[in-house]
Amino acid sequence: MAKLExxxxxxxxxxxxxxxxxxxxxxxxxxxxAGLDWDWTIDVYGQLLTVTGGKERIKYFLQHFLPDFQAxxxxxxxxxxxxxxxxxxYKALMVDPGLPLRxxxxxxxxxxxxxxxxxxxxxxxxxxxxxxxxxxxxAADAEDWFEVIAAGDIVPAKKPAPDIFVWAMExxxxxxxxxxxxxxSDNGVRSVLGSGIRSLLVTVNDYxxxxxxxxxxxxxxxxxTNEQPCKVLSGPELIKDxxxxxxxEAIHRHAWK
Numbered sequence: 001m002a003k004l005e006x007x008x009x010x011x012x013x014x015x016x017x018x019x020x021x022x023x024x025x026x027x028x029x030x031x032x033x034a035g036l037d038w039d040w041t042i043d044v045y046g047q048l049l050t051v052t053g054g055k056e057r058i059k060y061f062l063q064h065f066l067p068d069f070q071a072x073x074x075x076x077x078x079x080x081x082x083x084x085x086x087x088x089x090y091k092a093l094m095v096d097p098g099l100p101l102r103x104x105x106x107x108x109x110x111x112x113x114x115x116x117x118x119x120x121x122x123x124x125x126x127x128x129x130x131x132x133x134x135x136x137x138x139a140a141d142a143e144d145w146f147e148v149i150a151a152g153d154i155v156p157a158k159k160p161a162p163d164i165f166v167w168a169m170e171x172x173x174x175x176x177x178x179x180x181x182x183x184x185s186d187n188g189v190r191s192v193l194g195s196g197i198r199s200l201l202v203t204v205n206d207y208x209x210x211x212x213x214x215x216x217x218x219x220x221x222x223x224x225t226n227e228q229p230c231k232v233l234s235g236p237e238l239i240k241d242x243x244x245x246x247x248x249e250a251i252h253r254h255a256w257k
Contacts, residue, residue: 002177004199004252007112008168011123011130011151013184013205016101016137019049020207023125026090027054030082038066046207052124052158052187055083087128094132101137102203104223104230104242109138113145115245120148122168122181122191124158127151148172160187162194169195180252186211199255201243204233217255 012018024045031038040048044065051060058079062069072078093099112119121130130151134142143149148171155163169179176196183189183200185208192200193215202219204211213219217235224230224242232239238250 001253001256002175004117004180004249005178006118006120006147006172006174007180007182007248008120008122008165008197009182010184010188011121011133012125013208014102014182014188014203015105016099016133017205018099018125018129018133019205020045022090022093022099022133023054023086023129026086026093027058029089030086033085034082049185049207050187052160054086054125055079056158058082087126090129091132094136098136099133102205102222103225103228106138107225108223108243109145111245112248117245117248118172118174119146120150120168120172121146122150122164123152124164125151126153159185160190160194162191162196165192165195165197169197177256180248180255183216184208186213189213189216199252201248201251209233217251 009015012023020042024040024042027040048057048061051057062071109119123130127149130149131143148168150164150168150171155167157163165181169176172179176198179197180199180201181192181197183192183202184205189200189202198217200216202213202216203222204219213234218232218238219234220239220243221231221233222228224239226242229241230239230243236254238254239247
């Protein structure tokens with residue numbers, strides 16, 4: 001079995017609960033600015049999360065929720081402008097009021113860096129959104145913590161396609177057996193497994209906890225802290241209270257045994 005060398009993280013829902021309290025809010029602000037009476041409630045947004053990618057999500061919303069909407073002749077440009085406005089609102093939200101990282105995320109990232117593990121990101125969100133979250137919720141230099149940031153339209157096919165994880169591994173120069181992925185959704189799980197990565201840790205959230213995570217090595221509620229111990233929801237009991245580097249190595253061994 002190859003030694004674990006790199007951790008590849010999804011962002012939205014994995015590093016922070018950005019979907020409900022960040023992206024959804026920013027979408028609604030962009031809609032209001034454009035004079036649209038669309039309201040993506042918490043429940044509606046949960047349904048839209050079956051689609052990855054913000055622009056793709058808007059298009060799906062029009063097709064399935066507003067089939068009678070009189071779309072402009074250049075629909076793609078219309079959607080792109082809405083999405084660009086939404087990104088600006090999202091970036092502002094990350095500054096004020098800001099959004100906390102999920103329990104244990106910062107601790108594990110610091111421990112992994114100290115242990116010499118390489119860090120990467122693989123997400124469908126735009127690079128600007130990644131920067132806004134990391135610099136405001138983690139550290140001013142947090143982008144530099146990650147050797148590779150694979151984000152947005154850097155690959156044409158988004159999750160559940162495996163392309164974003166394949167691209168991240170190519171940039172790292174590592175094979176799948178030396179990497180571990182962190183995800184929060186069934187689309188993310190399918191993307192990871194399709195890339196050849198078998199070491200897969202899922203941290204569920206309110207939107208994803210009832211999804212199908214078949215193939216994940218371990219599913220937990222969050223990464224855990226001293227004050228908030230984590231709970232293993234499925235998979236072997238390889239974690240005690242919180243995910244640390246020792247637990248990561250045990251998960252990796254189990255995945256590739």
